[in-house]
Amino acid sequence: MPISGIVVSCRPEEAGGIAEKIAGNRGVEVHGVLADGKIVAVVEADSIDAEVALVNGLQQMEGVISVQLAYHNFEDAAPEGAHPAGL
Amino acid sequence: MGLSRRDFIKACAAAAAFAAAGVTTARPEWAEAAEDGITWGKAPCRYCGVGCSVLVGVKGGRIVSTKGDPAGPVNKGLNCIKGYFLSKALYGKDRLTTPLIRKGNRMVEASWDEALDLIAAQYKKAIAEHGPDSVALYGSGQWTIQEGYVASKLMKGGIGTNNLEPNARLCMASAVVAFMNTFGSDEPMGCYDDLDLGDTYVLWGANMAEAHPVLFSRLIDNKLKHPKVKLIDIATRRTRTTKMADEFIAIKPHGDLAALNAIIHVILRDKLYDEAFVAKHVSFKRGKENAPYGLKDKEAFNETPADVKNLTFEEYKALMKPYTPQWAQKVSGIPAAKIEELARVYGDKSRKVNSLWTMGVNQHSRGVWVNNLIYNLHLLTGKICKPGENPLSLTGQPSACGTAREVGTFAHRLPADMVVMNEAHRKKAAGIWGIPAEKIPAKVGLHTVEMFRAIDRGELKCVWIQCTNPFQSLPNLNRVRKAAQSRKAFIVVSDIYPTRSTELADVVLPSASWVEKEGVFGNTERRTQQWFKMVNAPGKAREDVWQLIEFAKRMGHGALFPYPEKGMHRAIFEEYRKFTLGTGKDLAPYGVYAKVRGLRWPVKANGTETRWRYTEADDEHVAKGEGIKFYKAPNNKVSVWFRPYEPPAEVPDRNYPFWFCTGRLLEHWHTGTMTGRVPELRRAVSQATVELHPEDAKRLGIRNRDQVRITSRRGSIVLTAEIGGRGTPERGSVFTTFFDEKKLVNEICIDAFDPLSKEPDFKKCAVKVQKA
Structure with a gap:
């Protein structure tokens, strides 16, 4: 199962509330909320695809400025993802 | 102890994220265990032109982990969401793993020898029957510097045609021309540090939050820390960037050409310019006007020195008189009062103003002019070549700068700002390449749009496409796809996956990608970044540089590429580096790049990088006491161009509103x-x-x-x-x-x-x- 360490940036005054919402997602653990509005979290999911979908959801949340990726481990991930058009 | 490997990895993930967020935590010692057996190497990211540094973890011959590189000055330990795709981009199920040759409607597996022999036979036949200008090579800003360099030497110095283009023509060409005709040298004077050091950022049609997220984060960090920092988003569309901006200014498509002229009008009218800077550094010019839009095949337009008129400052001011804010309001949709306000922002001596732009300005039927006008703002106000105040043209591909622009894989260019039209430049290139100067043709080759139109006209017989997807990315796509479908040319496509271009090819070649090969990329801020091969490419896939050299051998040009098999990438780079030395685009020896997280050229004699060009404070090509010196421009003077308003090629009407x-x-x-x-x-x-x-x-x-x-x-x-x-x-x-x-x-x-x-x-x- 892939695991990633992410940094979510928001305005400092909104960080606490957003951290709570983020922590409500299955597979997301909030490890810290920093004074400058950065939230440190660990994401785990069944596949890289699910992980990306999860992070993509965080990125779309109201108040989130950006989601950035610090660390990504996917050592047991299987090859996947044939192309949509099947070309 | 009840802790699983999973817990170890999670601890590593959290520690890396804390470190990247600026908090040093003691990483539990047992977390080290999670990274047991993983070998780490550095590489620039595969995607956009920002050039983030990535640490790539390999175990058992596969990439198992990636990290934002804490030692990478661009991204300081963080990657954007596209970081998740770095491994996936290599490990998709449908990777191309063997050469394929078209037999009617089927693609049949072939050996490398069969495929390369066929390509060489087709190229030789076309050259014998129609001359060297009947063949072409089309690459990209995703080529490594070595790939682009070998491509240029093969086409221009070997085959004897300038029909070599990068897809960067579709994204960066307007920026290049404006850098050349303003400063006499391509690429910016400033760098990403300006995002941390400035206090005013004007975005001209750029959605940085989505297209350059890591740089946008740096800018936003600056903004959150410093209340003075102001972000002005001028755009035709409200985006994620708009949400973070202090101000959104809606502008009509093509309105930039009017608004910029009107801002300059106010700066001149109200004397907001820096008189001393202008007197010392600027010459005023007027070029050729009423240009066509290139809609007809072979429509020629060029601005030769004979077309350029020198102006006095007074003549320039007189020409700018009609471009009033009231006039621009009608054309651009920006209220006249807002234009006056923008002029005062640019003219405010207490503000460090930066302009940022990308495709909105470059992909523009008057893109060079808009680039010129943005430079005019900075040159008139003297807000340039200083920490925290510069214009910065952002790029979209990892080596659009390093390869397409610096190596010069365009139909008119040679390495390090040289051009094929210039005899001295051809001689210099020929000298380094060890060929007679007359081997390099002076005739400019087909630019991208004309290259694919020439297939339709039946004039271009062979084209080899590497590392890009023109049969999806070209404009007026129906015409070029139909031409390819009717097999008007022999088409080779090298790529890592099936694409809308491979489906039209006569030969498909499987390529190695990113850390499956060794290479060097150059990013937006002049940073040259090297990486080593870390994993094998799948199946029979081979890197593009190998494909080109094997083809060259079959074409009788093998002697141009006398590089040892071991150390080939180093040898190619060292040869290319000779072009840069002493030009103000100086690169470091290859071995240096292997150790550092990139260096911004010109690299100084003492091996350090240059953050700001043209200033004695940082650029060693400027002597102490000279202050700012635009030493690449004629007479050390940069050009402020009069660029009038001209309408777009097509405007909405009753039928197409x-x-x-x-x-x-x-x-x-x-x-x-x-x-x-x-x-x-x-x-x-x-x-x-x-x-x-x-x-x-x-x-x-x-x-x-x-x-x-x-x-x-x-x-x-x-x-x-x-x-x-x-x-x-x-x-x-x-x-x-x-x-x-x-x-x-x-x-x-x-x-x-x-x-x-x-x-x-x-x-x-x-x-x-x-x-x-």
């Missing part, structure tokens, strides 16, 4: 051949949608997620409507993305291009919008 604009979004990169391989993401952002303004949608009876037919004079497609989503165009405009290979949106786009840069305008054409 809407503007149509294309662009990128955060998750998908370019034509989606790599980022399109993430199933969940495809479901989330599964296909290109068309964004409409809610009032337009209401008037047309279109609701969110309805199917909408978009029709231009060139093509028609059906897209799903997106109303109130992440982006909202202004009234009268619709916007879509170009990543979706099932929706060839470029069939809609006009193939009008900038007369100077030959870069097409993907941002403006007229369409009708109907509920499907």
